[in-house]
Amino acid sequence: MTVRINGTEHGRAPRPGQCLRTFLREEGCFGVKKGCDTGDCGACTVHVDGEPVHSCVYPAFRAQGKRVTTIEGLAPADGLHPVQQSFLDAQGFQCGFCTAGLIMTTAALDEAQRADLPRSLKGSLCRCTGYRAVADAINGVRTVEDPEAGAAIGAGLGAPAGPQIVTGTARYTFDVAMPGMLHLKVLRSPHAHARITSIDASGALAVPGVRAVLTHEDAPAKFFSTARHENPSEDPADTRVLDDVVRFIGQRVAAVVADTEGAAEEGCRLLRVAYDVLPSVVDPEEALLPGAPLLHGGDSNAIGRLDAELGSVADGYAEAAVVYEQTFRTARVQHASLETHGAIGWLDADGRLTLRSSTQTPFLTRRALADLYDLPLDRVRVLTGRVGGGFGGKQEMLVEDLVALAVRATGLPVKHEYTRAEQFTSATTRHPFTVRMKAGARSDGVLTALELRVVSDTGAYGNHGPSVMFHGCHESISVYRCANKKVDAYAVYTNTVPAGAFRGYGLGQVSFAVESVLDELARMLGMDPVLLRERNVVLPGEDMTAPGSHADDLTIASYGLDQCLTAIRDASHEPLPEPAPEGWLVGEGMAMAMIAAGPPGGHFADATLTLLADGRYEIAVGTSEFGNGSTTVHAQIAADVLGTRPDRIVIRQSDTDVVAHDTGAFASTGVVVAGQAVLAAARSLRADILAKTGAVTLGVDTAVQADGSALHLRDVPGPISAQGHWTGSPRSVAFNAQWFRIAVDPGTGELRILRSVHSADAGRVMNPLQCRGQVEGGVAQALGSALTERMVLDGGTGEVRTTGFRQYHLPAYADVPHTEVVFARTEDTIGPLGAKSMSESPYNPVAPAIANALRDATGVRFTDPPFTRDRIWLGLQNDHKGQPMT
């Protein structure tokens, strides 16, 4: 019996235990995505006999004799389904990985369901957008703009990949068919800390289809860091591809490579591993104590340390009218990009090691692989497809090293794709921070002392630990003028899943404490919290100071913080649009944040612009695209410089073959660094074309001579190419502020957001539609950290207990309020065409703004997010008026 897919009979029978999702993908329907594989996220939604189902939990054999429609078959070949068109019109996506599922879901909604989207979309998770753009798409709101030639900057241009995303034809990491491809599965450690004494692979090797078993004996002896930075020495080299010591439950023990996933899994089950269990420690404070088990030798588990003081906080307290001290703990949260980690590796026709990976850093990963396997750089190529979300999680080399080992061992193509459970147990997380903070202020609100003790849990490996700790303790503090500042900070190894880069890179955790404490100081002084900020924030021309040695290339090259704070004050002065339910407690709160537009120590980008034979232009740039929208802005920059329309620009990107170097799409650099390189290349190309043709200006498709005659660009003898480069230094700063009015039901602990306003200083806003989307998505992700998301680890072993979206609650449509976004009007003197960064920063002020609103509404200072209803209710029971609730 056949399965009729998009009108065509498919005769191949599914495997007995196969789900419909993988069957459809094997039949070429790559638009059907794996987000969770457990029926929770909806990325795999298809229609079976006209009814929408989650194909990951639909037995494939049952589709025999039925009609299946996927995103590829929703519309006739020559057009778009109305829902596809509306997702394009509203740009109802960022990375786009969930989009096919959302479109298939929307297309199946009846009128009543459309009228109740919070309920109807509970099985449709989007990690990027915060759902406003999704709502606009479903409600038929058109927000995208079609700018005139030369006017793309500042317009709401749609993403170049939009048509592919809404039709399911955008190709993500695993959306390629590769004949003869092997599958790699990993046996993971059941112990928090153990030495592997033996691995018996005979049973695994006897499984039909198993090609290789890889253990620490096959791995290079070299140590490296999974973290990726331009300067590799920033991150501790403490990791091996496969180690003979495991340091957390979930760490790689061995890999099995086989013809099928099933055989590889069976091989893993049949590996016999003997362990010598070692003492372990999962609490970072205990890990700092003398006598604690040392994870990586040396004399301490502190892998990062900052102990410095500016002025004297003791003097500051003596001068203070009010002093407040409190301890705050941020939860361990996960990036939860809907595309999991993974890579496909092979040797190309020339024998060159090639990796197609879900990464934010193809160039740095190539360099790391070359180092690891002693290969010249030109013998390694790393590229990406479209990447299904990053949020910092893919600024790591978590799979490529192992795939490379397997490719080299077998000589064949190998795929390693994380399961959703592995994302939680064996990728990286945000660093959980404990921040003890004490601060003082004079009666006029001027800060006299800021003192922080910071303990960051980096887990079993150091990767981004020290850098996150340093960054966390910089802009969060240096945004305030205060003569006396002290920081005592530790990044600590524990036998838990490693933490890594995460949107905000430490700032959110420390800002949570700083902004909460400033709120309390304002309360103690009876002062408006906005006014207290205004009395203390750093001003243009002033130094941004924080204890310790920090890079000195940071400068305020545009200043919109005053406008951000004014927007917050204006919002709080506006009357309540609708009253809160009777008996509910109402309050409001704000917080603010500053972030450097790029990392210290250099962040490099190369771009090449080429006039193609057909008269269009090609941008070659290293930046990968995962919904950050950099690609759109690059096209806008090039189009305006070249006097043309964005549809005349084609882009090749995110491939170590296309340009010399690109540090990567992290630290909010897609616009301010890679965009700068594109701008330089475009200007250079324009000059070259004018010089070569004698024209005085460029028009759409033409070079225009002084006499007004036009030469079509395809008639310009070519090719003409120009290069652009940017070093990422000096750096400016961006600002954000968030304000909430909330209501709390004291009977149940339910928190309802009545109004949400976010103000942002992004410099010149290159694409208001996209930039607004970045802010909305950042707010939504932060609301997850503040209200819903928490990884639960076993207190004794560190084993991750929350291994799926049913236990780990990503904000769904119903959880995210509409946020009003207000942009400051500034023009940066460093960033390209006046722009600044805006991708991580909206995340940072959200959690403390919620905590401050909760304090205002309930009288209780909540210190440990997430603030779920049970914990809010419990806090109210204990009647901790003005006291902490932990």
Add this chain to the structure above:
Amino acid sequence: MDLHTVVEVVSPARPGQWRRGDAWLGGGTALFGEPQPGVTRLLDLAASGWTPITIRDEGLEIAATCTVADVNRFAGAPGFTAFHGLAAACCHAFLASFKIWNVATVGGNLCAALPAGPMIALTAALDGECLILGPADPGDGPPGKIPADPGDGDGGLVERRVRVVDFVTGDGSTVLRDGEMLRSVTLPRASLTGLTAYRQGSLFTHGRSAALLAGRLTQAGEFVLTVTAATVRPYQLRFPELPDERHLLDELEAAIPGDAWTDDVHGLPAWRAHLTRTFAAEIRRELAA
């Protein structure tokens, strides 16, 4: 997700076919939603062709393979006010979306036996009785007593009936023994009329139930309160007439032992107990009005 260890599907499967390594397959949304490394064969019940909902003299018979969508759209018996008062609400109590309802079954929800299982709440509240079919020699004896291949006939089958409130024995556990399967749930006619009230609490709007309570006032004036989600198994309190609030809360306190409150990531036990008391009082007031 793919269940790679499965090498065979029996579709449709019949009661009595179970052998070690088999899993009964309803809609599949639970079974395919997590790794099942011990399962080598699927016994597909969804293809059995059982009528989803049958109106009988004794009440409503809901097949184990009846989908949640079938329950939600069932409009066949307008006199069954208690059923209609609770059915749609319990469907909406699913964390899972309407897309899952098209596939997930009532039987699957009962057999998964999660505290938050809303079909457990619905059928328990309506005094449902499970019809269980199994081999004559049930599998809780020594493994050796299970025939390697019991054959494909219906011979030697034994049926037993267990109330839904007793069917679920804990978080993820039921009275089912190896080889047994749930065939149907019958809701007695006397429990299908009268008034109902319902309350659901969750950490999140439209989230997984942390407390799911259903109250029912029969035409004879009896009050039945069913507590699920907040507790690891359903608890049911019956009163000959609507009690006053103090009496209700006292009985609740006495009925549910302290260690029965669900303690997992979906809500703190103390909060679930508080919601249960609040909801019980609200339900009582609503039905008294």
